[in-house]
Amino acid sequence: MKEAELNRIRADFPNLGCQVHGHPLAYLDNAATTMKPRQVIEAITNHYRAETANVHRGLHHLSVLATKKYEGAREKVVRFINAGSEQEIIFTRGTTEAINLAASSYGGHLLKPGDEILVSQMEHHSNIVPWQLVCQSRGLRLKVIPMDESGQLRLDRFRELLTERVRLVALVYTSNALGTINPVEQIIEEAHGMGAVVLLDAAQTIAHLEVDVQELDCDFLAFSGHKMFGPTGIGVLYGKENLLEQMPPYQGGGEMISQVTFAKTTYNALPYKFEAGTPPIAQAIGLGAAIDYIESIGFAQISEHEELLRVHASAQLARIPGLRIIGTAARKAAICAFSLEEIHPHDLGTFLDQRGIAVRTGHHCAQPVLDFFGLPATTRASFSVYNSLQEVDLLAAAIEEARSFFL
Ligand code: 7TS
Numbered sequence: 001m002k003e004a005e006l007n008r009i010r011a012d013f014p015n016l017g018c019q020v021h022g023h024p025l026a027y028l029d030n031a032a033t034t035m036k037p038r039q040v041i042e043a044i045t046n047h048y049r050a051e052t053a054n055v056h057r058g059l060h061h062l063s064v065l066a067t068k069k070y071e072g073a074r075e076k077v078v079r080f081i082n083a084g085s086e087q088e089i090i091f092t093r094g095t096t097e098a099i100n101l102a103a104s105s106y107g108g109h110l111l112k113p114g115d116e117i118l119v120s121q122m123e124h125h126s127n128i129v130p131w132q133l134v135c136q137s138r139g140l141r142l143k144v145i146p147m148d149e150s151g152q153l154r155l156d157r158f159r160e161l162l163t164e165r166v167r168l169v170a171l172v173y174t175s176n177a178l179g180t181i182n183p184v185e186q187i188i189e190e191a192h193g194m195g196a197v198v199l200l201d202a203a204q205t206i207a208h209l210e211v212d213v214q215e216l217d218c219d220f221l222a223f224s225g226h227k228m229f230g231p232t233g234i235g236v237l238y239g240k241e242n243l244l245e246q247m248p249p250y251q252g253g254g255e256m257i258s259q260v261t262f263a264k265t266t267y268n269a270l271p272y273k274f275e276a277g278t279p280p281i282a283q284a285i286g287l288g289a290a291i292d293y294i295e296s297i298g299f300a301q302i303s304e305h306e307e308l309l310r311v312h313a314s315a316q317l318a319r320i321p322g323l324r325i326i327g328t329a330a331r332k333a334a335i336c337a338f339s340l341e342e343i344h345p346h347d348l349g350t351f352l353d354q355r356g357i358a359v360r361t362g363h364h365c366a367q368p369v370l371d372f373f374g375l376p377a378t379t380r381a382s383f384s385v386y387n388s389l390q391e392v393d394l395l396a397a398a399i400e401e402a403r404s405f406f407l
Pocket of ligand 1: 127172
C-alpha cells in the first residue's frame with residue numbers, strides 16, 4: 001500500500017492519533033478489538049442524536065426509519081458473507097453469544113445422548129465452554145482435534161476422530177493465540193461426508209479475509225462486530241435456513257413470538273425467532289457502517305498489506321536472540337505471539353506500554369494452546385490494515401531494549 005493511502009486510512013481512525021505515556025500510540029492489539037473509523041462513530045452517534053427509536057414496534061416516522069436502518073444492516077451482512085437470505089442472519093451480542101446460541105439450541109435439542117462434538121485444541125474458550133455445557137446437560141461427548149508444534153491441526157487425527165458418531169464440528173477459522181488459518185474448506189467437506197454439520201468461529205477472520213458462506217458451505221458461522229471496526233455489543237450467527245428452522249428459540253421475550261397466550265405461545269419467523277427483546281439497534285447500524293468501510297478499502301488491499309506486516313514482523317522478531325515465535329503454521333494471519341526467554345509477558349507488556357506500544361499478554365482465552373506449549377502466557381502483537389511497517393520496527397526495537405533491561 002502506498003504511504004499516502006495508508007495515511008488516508010489512518011486518518012479515518014481518530015483514536016490512532018492519541019498519545020500514550022508521552023509516545024504516539026502504536027496499536028498492535030487488533031485481535032482483541034479494532035479501532036473504529038469516524039464513519040462508524042458517526043453512524044452510531046447519528047442514530048442517537050437524530051434517529052432514536054425502537055424497531056419493529058412503532059408506526060411513527062423515527063421507528064420506521066430505525067427499522068429500515070436496522071434491517072438494512074442485516075442486508076449488508078447478507079451481502080458481505082454471501083448468505084442465502086436475511087432469514088439466515090441473527091444478530092447477537094458477539095461471537096460468544098452466537099456460539100452459545102448454536103450450542104444451546106442446536107446442540108441442546110437436535111443432538112442425542114451419545115452423539116459427539118469435535119472441537120480443536122486451538123479454540124478460544126468461547127468455542128469450548130458452551131459445548132462442554134451442552135455435553136454435560138445432554139449426555140454428549142466432546143472430542144478434541146490435536147495440533148502439532150507449528151500450531152497446525154493434525155488432519156490425520158481429525159480423520160481418525162471423525163466417525164459417524166460425530167454430529168457437529170466446531171472449529172476456529174483463524175486462531176487468535178497462534179494466527180493459524182485452518183484448512184476449513186477441506187474440514188467442512190470431510191465433515192459433511194460423514195453427515196456432520198460445521199460451525200466456524202470466524203471472529204479473527206471476518207475483517208481480514210473474504211468469507212463466502214455459500215462457497216465454504218459451512219452450516220453456521222459466528223463473528224463479532226468489534227473486531228471488524230464496528231462497535232461492541234453486536235455480532236452475528238449465520239445459520240443455514242433449514243437448520244435454523246428446526247431449532248427452538250434460545251431466549252424468550254418480546255419480538256420472538258407470533259402469538260402468546262397462557263395456554264400456548266407460537267414463535268416468530270426467522271430471524272426474529274432468535275432475537276428476543278429490543279435488539280442492539282445502534283450497534284447493528286454501526287456494524288453496517290463497518291461493512292461499508294471494509295468494502296471501501298477492499299479485501300485485496302487489506303490482505304496484501306497485512307501479509308506485508310506479517311512477513312516483516314516475523315522476520316524482525318525472529319532476529320531477536322531468545323525470542324520464540326509461538327505459531328509457525330504455513331498459512332497464518334498477521335498475529336505474532338511469542339515468548340522471550342525468562343521475561344514474563346506481563347513485564348514485557350508493561351515495558352512496551354510505557355513506550356506507547358499496545359500488545360496483549362496472557363493466555364488469550366485459549367488456555368489449552370498455552371498448556372500445549374508449556375507456557376503460562378505469551379506476548380501477542382496483532383495487526384490491522386492501518387498498521388505500518390514503522391510500527392513493526394518500533395516493536396522490534398522496544399523488545400530488544402526490554403531484553404537488555406530485564407536480562
Ligand atoms: N473466538 C475467537 C477466535 C476470538 O479471538 C475471540 C475473542 C472470541 C471468539 C470471542 O469474541 P467476543 O467478541 O464474543 O468476545 N478474542 C479475543 C482476543 O484474542 N483478545 O481479546 C479477545
